[in-house]
Amino acid sequence: MPLRAKILDPRVASRAQMSTSPINETIKELPGDEPEDVLCNNLYGLRTIELNRPGKLNALNASMIRKIVPRLVEWEKSDMANVVVMKGAGDKAFCAGGDVQALAKKNMEGPEGQKASSDYFALEYKLDHYIATYQKPYIAFMDGITMGGGVGLSIHAPFRIATERTVFAMPETTIGFFPDVGASFFLPRMAGSIGTYLALTSDRLTGANVFYSGVATHYLHSTSLPSLESRLAELRFRDYDDIHKRLAIIEMTIEEFATGLPHTEPLLLGGELRQAIDRCFSKGTVAEVMEALKQEQGPTQAWAEKTLDTLHQRSPTSVHVAHTQMQVARDWSISDTFQREHQIASNFMKHPDFTEGVTARLISKEKPKPTPKWQPASLEEVQPGDDIAAPFFKVSNDVPTLKLLTDRDYADYPYKSFGVPTEDDIQAVVSEGRRTPREVVEHFIRRKNGRQGISTIVEEFLARKTIVNEAGKAEWENDFNRMSEQ
Template sequence: MPLRAKVLNPTIGSRAQMSTSPVNETIKELPGDEARDVVFNNLYGLRTIELNRPEKYNALNASMIRKIVPRMVEWEKSDLANVIVMKGAGDKAFCAGGDVATLAQQNLEGPSGQRASAEFFALEYKLNHYIATYQKPYIAFMDGITMGGGVGLSIHAPFRIATERTVFAMPETTIGFFPDVGASFFLPRMDGAIGTYLALTSDRLTGANVFYSGVATHYLHSTSLPNLESRLAELRFKDYDSMEKRLGIIEMTIEEYATGLPPKEPILLGGELRRAIDRCFSKQTVPDIVLALQEEQGPTKAWAEKTLHTLFQRSPTAVHVALTQMQVGRDWSISETFQREYEIAAKFMQHPDFVEGVTARLSKESPAPIPKWQPANLKDIHPDDKIDAPFFQTASGVPTLKLLTARDYDEYPYKAMGVPTEKDVQRVVQDSRRTPQEVVEYFVTSKGGRQGISTIVEEILNRKTTIDADGRALWDSEEAQ
């Protein structure tokens, strides 16, 4: 069965995309919003959104969201807007996250401030869901720091372009929070236990490894982005062109500007390290993960010791919540994801770890103070405590999040635009008797020769297959994650 990059039918699954335009409410600027924190530009059929707070690493705030949403709504309705690009000003960051300092300060004001913080997340998640279900081609230039709120603006896009300057992370457990902005949907669907590992540890991926991991769909050098923008502006679509055809044209256009992957930047989350991640982070409880890390030997022992040290620095509450989130989020639809995350976020605004973590993280003292978490340490939590349970219970007083549209799905309708997954490779290996080289050639051809595909498929084959007497690849007995 060919795996040619294509958009899956959005009606696949138990929940289908619905509605063609925002239906629930109008979001607009308010008096006092910053004047130029977002810059919009039109060039032929291209529409660009530039986050314009470079001095704050383009951290996302409510003022920016209130500008972005109505413009995206306008463009979705317009026949003149063909492609939307989201990018960040400056050369440091796409978007380093949400403006958590403001939220922490609000929380210190008590219940009213905590409600105001929750309202920010409601606004942010509405934008994230709208991006995830947007019905025009949307491209995120993940050039520079892409963390937290920046991930919400990029990870749900059909096209996510990493560069040599990209630094990706979901750093929430470092500040007493949980991986939000739709991470409950994206991370559990990554290969193996990679998503759980990134969620609990807040580990970073950089440059080409953002692409190798599947977080990005393409890798370009940052100097290529202006030329790509100009080329995207020249694209013309026919009125009757399907979204599938339009995305296919854009996919080929992006690859025109590929100049090669860094030769000295191998796949990080592969080989023995990847095996160790799957061994340790596929466990069902935090104590079992800790125990598995303690038992690691051989070439991954040093990694395991470092990872243990990292976990014990994180908010114990956040680590437990994040693990449960990774286990239940894989069954949430995209709409349910943001509704459930909103409830969890509102509860974290009432938890002392968030203010404690943000204050310590943003402290200018040297060295920065060590957060005083409540509870203080992973070792202080008994398995029967179930400190994560209250965050997943629907509580009175937390309003239901009303999303901008009724669109919904269970799997990304455009996931074939990304890199091959382990399940993709497994299917080809098991459905046909091919040599490893033939499997690699199959995927390179199906992806139109996209750079880096052979490297990704070769790593999967080396780790997950053996070779029979005829030189054919055999998938190992362990089921692909």
């Protein structure tokens, strides 16, 4: 059966998201759910959800989801709730992922256990989709480790605040899984081939670089977050303010607490490294990616060798699935994304690599940790023409199409203007041919109301992708080369 949600015209995507859509089902706590693993609080117009398993790095489980969803539904309907903040308890993690150890143990019970794991992902993806299409201002404090399931709670938010303690990654290929929780929607939309690089390697971004990459929309010091919460609680919106007006007010409020970006943490995914990432990870097959890495010379050779070693440690099946995912998911709507990911996740629950990877990497008490026995065992075992990813993308009648909590959908993030400038944004301004490099930078600084770090992002793009013509104006390099050839 087809698994396609209606893809909306991007020009009306924001209006579509804000349309009325009834909740399709009721999710509530069950007997036996953990007490106080989620703490909810009201302060004037602010509503907060605090993940409260600091000893487990706030890893997300079904008990937590069954507490979070009813509160979000209640607050979305309430005229008293102005802003929702999602945060984690303790100073180590926002949310380090889903409780994959419990899932791997379930899978060991056979088909019934695998179905239970699939049901968990259904519950998680319903929450993530609901957050991605939420009709109230939603802010994620990505303070500390933000991986896997924690990314699903944050990456689709209009505002995503990184701090000096933020560690972002999608580590799924290390445990025989794939980048899920809506990563199919977010990662392919990252600049160049950065999303594919992060998906295949599980590489980490920390602190300011979570902001520079566009994963976060803002960077604040962690000590500023309590004061920001208090200020958000005081905000008052007029009844006729639409969601974009309210988000603009929140954007200015967040900026009140900016104290500057650390000088000791320069932009990482830029310059020669960024060019190497685009060269290698834009290839059409995993084999071509590997070959491109082998061909790297000069200042990026050491990086390429290290990346090759990293990929050889990952599940070959996961690497191939993630690579295909980054290519085909560009055309999925937000609803498609979670429905497709549920099919893929369910297939992984039946594949030995997930249980093997979680057991070796996380459950085993051996020191050092044992090396997972992947199937197939290595990337070299995958022969040309072997499409080991294809079965994961097939729609199976054994896994019903995921029915999401609402029918809301869009083809592109409706609030992405509140994030950092994208490379498409910068290229569009450069291609007008009317500004010097300094004027391009100043244009985006004004557009972002002086937000810290914007100049760094724009200047890196200009240095990498533009030249200065005889008139002193910035020109996109491809446009300049084309004119020179004529």
